[in-house]
Ligand SMILES: NC(=O)c1ccc[n+]([C@@H]2O[C@H](COP(=O)([O-])OP(=O)(O)OC[C@H]3O[C@@H](n4cnc5c(N)ncnc54)[C@H](O)[C@@H]3O)[C@@H](O)[C@H]2O)c1
C-alpha cells in the first residue's frame with residue numbers, strides 16, 4: 001500500500017431538522033458570541049431567522065454578516081474579517097461563497113495574517129477562531145475542504161489551501177436545501193459530480209483509496225438523485241442524497257484534487273460571470289471526451305456506478321457513454337447546452353484558452369496533458 005494522508009472535517013453531523021441544534025453546537029464549539037456569515041439570498045429564505053432563533057435559545061450572542069457575494073471578492077472577506085474580530089467563533093451558513101468567506105474570516109480575524117500572506121498551498125499560519133459550516137447548496141463541499149476561493153481583480157481567482165481552514169463542524173440538514181431554486185440545484189449538483197469525477201481520475205499523487213471510495217459513493221448517490229432533486233424539489237430523499245453526495249465529493253477532491261474541468265471552467269466564470277457550477281457543466285463532457293482518448297478506464301469504472309444503465313459497457317465505449325450521459329443529465333436538468341448560450345462569442349475562445357493555461361496547479365492533475373491548442377479545441381466543442 002502506498003502511504004497516504006487523508007484530511008477531513010473533525011465532526012460531521014447530518015439529519016433532517018438539525019438546524020435546530022445549531023445553537024447548542026455553537027455554544028459548545030465556539031462559545032458565547034459568533035459571527036454568522038451568509039448572503040442576501042439566504043436572508044430572504046427564512047433559514048437565517050431559524051438559525052438565529054436556535055442561537056438565541058442557546059444564549060449565543062450573534063452578529064450577522066450578510067454581505068457575501070457570489071465568487072466572493074477580497075473586499076468582502078476583509079469586511080467579514082473585521083466583523084469577526086472579538087467574536088468567539090464563526091458560522092458559515094449558505095452556499096460555497098458564504099462558507100468560503102466564513103473560513104477566511106475565522107482565520108484572518110484570529111491570526112492577524114493578510115489574505116496575501118495566505119494565498120497558495122500551506123501558506124496560512126493560523127491560528128483561527130472556531131468554525132462551523134452549514135451548507136445550503138449541494139454543493140461545493142466547502143464544509144469539509146481545506147480551500148477557500150477568492151476573486152481577485154476583475155476575474156482572476158486565488159485559492160487559500162490549508163488544513164487550518166477545514167471547519168471544526170459540518171452541520172448538514174437536507175431541509176435547508178428544500179427550496180433551493182431548480183437552476184441552482186442543477187448547477188451546484190453538477191459541480192459536486194465534477195468534484196467526484198475529477199478526484200477519482202486525478203493524476204495527483206494524493207489520489208488514494210479513501211478518496212476514490214468516497215468519490216464512488218458520491219456518484220452512486222448523486223447520479224440517481226440530481227434530476228429528481230431538480231424536478232421534484234421536495235423529494236427529501238433526493239435532497240438528502242445530493243447533500244451527502246456533495247459532502248463525500250468534497251472530501252474526495254479535498255485530498256485528490258480537481259483538474260482540467262475546473263481549469264477550463266474558471267476563466268468562464270471569471271470573465272463572463274457564469275456561476276461556478278454551470279461553468280463546470282458546460283465544459284465537463286468535452287474534457288472527459290478529450291481525456292478518454294488516452295485514459296478511458298477510470299471513466300469506464302465510474303459510468304455504471306453513476307448511471308446503472310451503462311453497467312454493461314467497458315473501455316472506450318463506457319467512457320464515451322459516460323460523457324454523453326452527463327451531458328444529457330445536464331440538459332435534462334435545464335442547464336444551458338453551450339458557451340454561446342451564456343453570452344460567450346466564438347472569438348472569445350482563444351482568450352479563454354490562454355487564461356485556462358494559467359491554471360497550472362489544476363492542469364497538472366489532469367489524466368491527459370492538455371496544452372493551449374487542446375483547450376481551444378475543447379472550448380470550440382463546448383461552444
Ligand atoms: N471551498 C471549496 O472547496 C469550494 C469548492 C467549489 C466551489 N467553491 C466556491 O463556492 C462558490 C459557489 O458556491 P455555490 O455554488 O454553493 O453558490 P453560492 O454560495 O454562490 O450561492 C448561489 C446562490 O444560491 C443562493 N442559495 C444558497 N442556498 C440556498 C437555499 N437553500 N435556498 C435558496 N437560495 C439559496 C444564494 O443566496 C446565492 O444567491 C464559488 O465562489 C466557488 O469558487 C468553493
Ligand SMILES: CCCCCCO
Nearest residue numbers: 147149159161258262
Ligand atoms: C485551488 C483548488 C481549487 C479547487 C476548487 C474546487 O471547485
